[in-house]
Amino acid sequence: MEPNTLSPAETACADMSDIIDRIRACEKRSLVTIDEESVCRVRDADAWVELWKTLRDAANVIKFLRAEVRKQLNEIAALLEDRRALLGADAPPTWRNERADGGWISAKERLPPKHVEVIAHWITPKSVPIVESAVLRDDGWFSMCGQPLGLHGAKNWMPLPEPPEV
DSSP states (O other): OOTTOOOHHHHHHHHHHHHHHHHHHHHHTTSEEEOTTOOEEESSHHHHHHHHHHHHHHHHHHHHHHHHHHHHHHHHHHHHHHHHHHHGGGOOOOTTTTOTTTTOEETTTOOOOTTOOEEEEEEOTTOOEEEEEEEEETTEEEETTSOBOTTTOOSEEEEOOOOOOO
């Protein structure tokens, strides 16, 4: 990758930050208001169009990032399988410690070290499960794009694997 060139995931994170700024700008200009019951009211048709385009862009970025995470998790799984195949029965425990639960650690059981990137599993307010790279900071769980992970943070987490030897 060339210097000062963003990866597709970094570009998507930058796009998401821009989308969040666009939504906040709509609210500041009173194009959109949200009342105490989370009911969204839009001022006029032009505001609807602007908001719809912004939300469509957000959905596309989220779809891309989820696909990237799935791809990275599949690459990790393939590396682990390759490692097991190479080392055979004498293989030491993997980074997942061969846990019966597939390597997931309950956030109730134990939290990761703060400011260390891990793979996190969390549930959205609409009960949608999400798996993504995240970090536990002093003020809660955050995606690597800097967005908070829902109201309650990660339910489960696992450490990232060691990078492959070059």
